[in-house]
Amino acid sequence: TRMRVDVVSIFPEYLAPLDLSLIGRARASGVLDLAVHDLRTWTHDVHRTVDDTPYGGGPGMVMRPEPWGEALDALVPVGEEPPPRLVVPSPAGVPFRQALAHEWAAERHLIFACGRYEGIDQRVLEHAATRMPVTEVSLGDYVLFGGEVAVLVIMEAVTRLLPGVLGNADSLAEESHAHGLLEAPVYTKPPGWRGHDVPEILRSGDHGRIARWRRDEALVRTARRRPDMLAVLPATELDKRDIAA
Numbered sequence: 001t002r003m004r005v006d007v008v009s010i011f012p013e014y015l016a017p018l019d020l021s022l023i024g025r026a027r028a029s030g031v032l033d034l035a036v037h038d039l040r041t042w043t044h045d046v047h048r049t050v051d052d053t054p055y056g057g058g059p060g061m062v063m064r065p066e067p068w069g070e071a072l073d074a075l076v077p078v079g080e081e082p083p084p085r086l087v088v089p090s091p092a093g094v095p096f097r098q099a100l101a102h103e104w105a106a107e108r109h110l111i112f113a114c115g116r117y118e119g120i121d122q123r124v125l126e127h128a129a130t131r132m133p134v135t136e137v138s139l140g141d142y143v144l145f146g147g148e149v150a151v152l153v154i155m156e157a158v159t160r161l162l163p164g165v166l167g168n169a170d171s172l173a174e175e176s177h178a179h180g181l182l183e184a185p186v187y188t189k190p191p192g193w194r195g196h197d198v199p200e201i202l203r204s205g206d207h208g209r210i211a212r213w214r215r216d217e218a219l220v221r222t223a224r225r226r227p228d229m230l231a232v233l234p235a236t237e238l239d240k241r242d243i244a245a
């Protein structure tokens, strides 16, 4: 197997979609070995308690460290080399971007900790960091009920980069964010539809002009929707555009 993934959650059924379609196929083909675990497995009281009130006061509840510590003990074989990466989705995390998806697609073992309530006792991450890399990651500046949906997103972004998972690997090359720009608009048959025609150039068969048209469209789109991306665009990407055209 190329990659092992463990997900720990108090709502394991939330991760059921990972059994479907491409990710299901990646699991079936043996590229991905995925296991979802119920955090309450590692509780021992009759109520299977996973949370408690926050020190310092404040609203809501915090996830207790003990169950998480035991879960990670169980999921990380002693001396596992290289150690797994612990990924904790959180609004306080570093931004999740395509570059991170590529980095994590190269990992041998990922463990996702799905936090609920106000979050996980910080000592869980501090202790984990003594034996594996830990990343708190955010999908964006908004707050979800917990990390489960973020794990579905991250798993989709990472799994599709694994070899053999995508049918046509070519689609990886041209996708948005692959070359620092947004993807150009796409069209298919019919050539005319409800008074809207496909741009003539795409039907010209002139592949050089088509490539230039797509890059121009990508640049315009990026400038309009994501000027922040243009600001960090490597100059080489701009140079590729045949300004003389």
Ligand SMILES: NC(=O)c1ccno1
Pocket: 089, 090, 091, 137, 138, 139, 140, 141, 142, 143, 144, 145, 146, 147, 150
């Ligand atoms: N913004 C996020 O990634 C997130 C994760 C859990 N809640 O919010």
